[in-house]
Amino acid sequence: MGLDDITKKAQEFLGDSKVTEALHSEQAEDISDKLLDGTADAVNKVTGNKFEDQVEQARTAADTHLGTD
Template identity: 45%
Template structure:
């Protein structure tokens, strides 16, 4: 099995309804909350509490992006994304939209 076959199988598995339901479950939310709490605790300990507020803010921001707190946090598997994961069309030079996203 080549890399392309493996990538295709992984994509197909991620797009399955069963996997999508599992990712949106309360158990997944509990796991993500636990992981975020531990990561924030480790970061806080590593910095000696100097950046406690920034770490808490980053933890809370991450929590809103993953799990069931924000149902739109998981990508729609039917939506094709550009390279780099950005589904928005590219901004072209000279349109006055440079740097706006």
């Protein structure tokens, strides 16, 4: 199985209406918020908050694609 096959399978998986519905659920929102918050906190800690604004922008951008908010 090559990269093209994996990409095609991933696109098929993400195109499934049940998967899309699950990704935009309240449960996905809660989980993604916790993961995104933890990741942003870790990055800010490692960088000494030097890139805090950019980290928050990236966190917000990622959050718009998952869950309900």
